Amino acid sequence: MDLTIRPIKESEFDIFRSKLVRVFGGDIHKEDDPKHLRSILDPARTVCAFDGNDLVGTCAAFTFDLTVPGSTLAMGGTTMVTVQPTHRRRGILKAMMQAHLKEMKDRGEPLAGLWASESSIYGRFGYGYAVEGSFIKIDAKELIFTNNTQKGSVNLIEADDAAKIFPDIYEHIRQTRPGVLSRSKAWWDVRVFRDPQHRREGKSAKRFVIYKENSQPLGYAIYRQKVNWEWAEFPKSHIYVVEVIAATDEAHLAIWKFLTNIDLFPMVQYWNAPVDDPLMWRINDPRRIQRYNTDSLWIRIIDIKAALEGRSYSSQGRLVFDIHDEFMPANSGKYELTTNSSEAQCKPTSTEADITLSATSLGALYLGGNRFTTLANAGLVQGTPEALAMADKMFAWTCAPWCPEVF
Ligand SMILES: CC(C)(COP(=O)(O)OP(=O)(O)OC[C@H]1O[C@@H](n2cnc3c(N)ncnc32)[C@H](O)[C@@H]1OP(=O)(O)O)[C@@H](O)C(=O)NCCC(=O)NCCS
Structure with missing residues (x-):
């Protein structure tokens, strides 16, 4: 396999569409003018896999603002992820995800989000189950x-x-x-x-x-x-x-x-x-x-400082998180989060951690739809009962998160 990962060219838009719908078992209908998809998807935001000249994997990002507690933040909407059945389980998705998350980081999007076709796929890439419908x-x-x-x-x-x-x-x-x-x-x-x-x-x-x-x-x-x-x-x-x-x-x-x-x-x-x-x-x-x-929506934190400072919190407090991010290792480390009624500050630190968790768990907890204590009970988060209770109080929000549509 002679693999290249790159965005599609404008001239490859039709082949991109037809390859991706086939993986999901569909066909392009004559009512489906390419200009419809083109109006919401920028080819520069695709990250595709080519075996020689053959398009064998598709992946793209929609450009969204996501409402987070008390604010909105830029989010790359991971979408149209497919690998042709002839090329499955050879690491193509993994290679596309590396380039895709880098593209978001380079654009300054602190968050990525997606709806998963199968809930077993994306935890390994740091996306956490953040929202339910x-x-x-x-x-x-x-x-x-x-x-x-x-x-x-x-x-x-x-x-x-x-x-x-x-x-x-x-x-x-x-x-x-x-x-x-x-x-x-x-x-x-x-x-x-x-x-x-x-x-x-x-x-x-x-x-x-x-x-x-x-x-x-x-x-x-x-x-x-x-x-x-x-x-x-x-x-x-x-x-x-x-x-x-x-x-x-x-x-x-x-x-x-x-x-x-x-x-x-x-x-x-x-x-x-x-x-x-x-x-x-x-x-x-x-x-x-x-x-x-x-x-419904899975969240991947791309920029931990920007994401944690970019939302509001329900109570004031100070916690040190030790975050393990296997897929974006540069994110791994200890972060001190300090919140008060008007702002939040997040900075790297070397002091002792109150809570240890993976990037995937942080994604699941970020919008306030899940509790630190619940994930700790499942063995996914470590911390004292007091630290977990404080985190639950800080991250809780007045309403459950909700994502009204699949993308
Ligand atoms: C899901 C899909 C993109 C995976 O592509 P792929 O190139 O075969 O995946 P990779 O070979 O890069 O696999 C990377 C890892 O994910 C795992 N994985 C891949 N697909 C998986 C699945 N459906 N369920 C669970 N694990 C999966 C692999 O086992 C591998 O794990 P490892 O790193 O522990 O070895 C491909 O199977 C596909 O196109 N499926 C149909 C369309 C679809 O569901 N797309 C997702 C839309 S949200």
């Missing part, structure tokens, strides 16, 4: 909400109108919820509003619903319908929720009442609700909502 299924036929007031109104609108209104509402929640990603105009167009038939999996086109109070848009939902209709049986057709974004509690209540009260469509599913979504607390029979949680 909740898959919820509701049999809404007899759902009773405990609060029946509704201040505003819910209306269905067309995609063109939604495109003018939804981004502002999304921006509002993006500021406050760790794990949420920035969306460029191109991202909204290509990933949210563009809705080709072959991506619908037998469901309807996307429906767009808006909640307003006094003409002010405060929340929205995107969903699809799927008819499941047997003659002379009770209705059991489905609503598949794509996204619910609510800037206020009233908007959240009104949108969920709407989604669970559509005639003929009593079966409601949401593939990725926040794990702390208040919906189950709004109904008188919480078992009507079945839930299971699974990993």
Whole structure:
């Protein structure tokens, strides 16, 4: 094997697309104009593997800002990772990941993030399981909400109108919820509003619903319908929720009442609700909502000082972390983190460590979605009970992290 790792050239964009979709079992459809992907992906941000002239591995980064507790930080979104089945398990992914993380470091991105096709792949590269999403299924036929007031109104609108209104509402929640990603105009167009038939999996086109109070848009939902209709049986057709974004509690209540009260469509599913979504607390029979949680966003800390100084903390304190980073060894070492109500400082130190952990564990803990004590119980983090409790208090945040979309 004559391996070269490099970005693709503009002229290689089509072969990049077709090689990568094949690994995931798909094909390029005629509706999939390359300009769609090109508008959100810069070929300079690809890191691909060539065996001679043959493209055998793909990897790329989207350019995002990630909301972290109290702030936002630049994050490279690891994506489109494939190795052709003819070339698997020869170290190509490992070689691409080395170049990919270096590219992010050189750009000054303190964080990398990804959604994993298989949860066994990325821990070795320092990505930690940082965010969970909740898959919820509701049999809404007899759902009773405990609060029946509704201040505003819910209306269905067309995609063109939604495109003018939804981004502002999304921006509002993006500021406050760790794990949420920035969306460029191109991202909204290509990933949210563009809705080709072959991506619908037998469901309807996307429906767009808006909640307003006094003409002010405060929340929205995107969903699809799927008819499941047997003659002379009770209705059991489905609503598949794509996204619910609510800037206020009233908007959240009104949108969920709407989604669970559509005639003929009593079966409601949401593939990725926040794990702390208040919906189950709004109904008188919480078992009507079945839930299971699974990993969504994995975080890899590229620049430890910038990442630890770049977020806010829930309490003041001082801790020394001894961090072991096998895949980016220059990151390994002891770091002293000092936090107060307005800022955090992180600096290398030679003093005794309070907590010892891997870069992967730090990624898992960074957004406040997991507890140091839990990872210590699993043998992944070492520290005294007092140090672990202090770290838990410092890193905790007011809401669970949530990443609303796969990339
Ligand atoms: C996942 C994939 C990219 C791995 O590529 P690869 O070139 O075979 O991986 P490498 O040979 O560089 O393996 C590096 C290490 O990861 C391990 N590994 C690779 N794929 C793995 C998997 N699916 N599950 C668990 N471990 C895996 C290897 O065993 C190796 O471990 P080691 O360092 O302890 O020896 C490739 O199998 C693939 O394209 N899969 C289908 C598409 C996909 O799932 N992509 C990921 C999208 S998020």
